[in-house]
Each structure stands twice: as structure tokens, then as C-alpha cells.
Amino acid sequence: MPRHIPQTTSLTLEPHQVIIKPLVTEKGVHKSTRNNAYTFEINKLATKEDVRRAVEKLFDVKVVKVATQNRKGKFRRTRFRLGRTADWKKAIVTLDEEHRIDFF
Numbered sequence: 001m002p003r004h005i006p007q008t009t010s011l012t013l014e015p016h017q018v019i020i021k022p023l024v025t026e027k028g029v030h031k032s033t034r035n036n037a038y039t040f041e042i043n044k045l046a047t048k049e050d051v052r053r054a055v056e057k058l059f060d061v062k063v064v065k066v067a068t069q070n071r072k073g074k075f076r077r078t079r080f081r082l083g084r085t086a087d088w089k090k091a092i093v094t095l096d097e098e099h100r101i102d103f104f
Contacts, residue, residue, distance in 0.1 A: 011045060015054035018046045022103055023090065037094045038101055042068070044089045051091045061099035067092045 023039040031037045042051055048066040055063050069092075073085040095101070 013043060013046055013050055015057045018043050018050050018054035024103055037092050040091045042089050042091045055093050059101050062096035063093055064096055065094040
């Protein structure tokens, strides 16, 4: 049964707390060059508006759209033990045409 994390309106995250790390993958680099969309791993409590503010403040760009996904952890096996990776949240941020973010 999935656990529900209640959203509280009094909780405000700082920009450096919202974005955990950029996801630089082959698919993500393709999206950034074609669609000007960048992918980030974000805090599970962050909302789309939190992500928008954090990206605009940290990278000094204009955000057009934010899409978020809750990703389930995967089951992994090491020798005789069965474990599970943590659940995490992902954000795909589309920027204005004039703006770019350089990770490399």
C-alpha cells in the first residue's frame, strides 16, 4: 500500500534544498538540445512552484513549464540479500527559448 506524504503549506524549502542534482543522461541531453528541457532529481516534498522558483533563482533563467514524476524504487539483489532502492521525485523543466543551462 503506497504511503501518502501530506503536503503542508507552512513548509517552505530553500532553492538549494529543492534541487538535489541534475540528471545528465543520454535521454536528458537529447531533450535539452531539442526541446530546451532539463531534468532534475528534486526533494519529495517540493511542488512544481517550488521547482520553478528554485531553477529560476539558481540558474538565472526563465521557466516556461514544469512536469514532475514520482519514481518508485527498484528491487536489487546483492549475493543472497534482496534490497530496494529509495523512491525519488523527478522534475522536467522546460525553459524559454533564449535561455540555456550548461552542465558541462
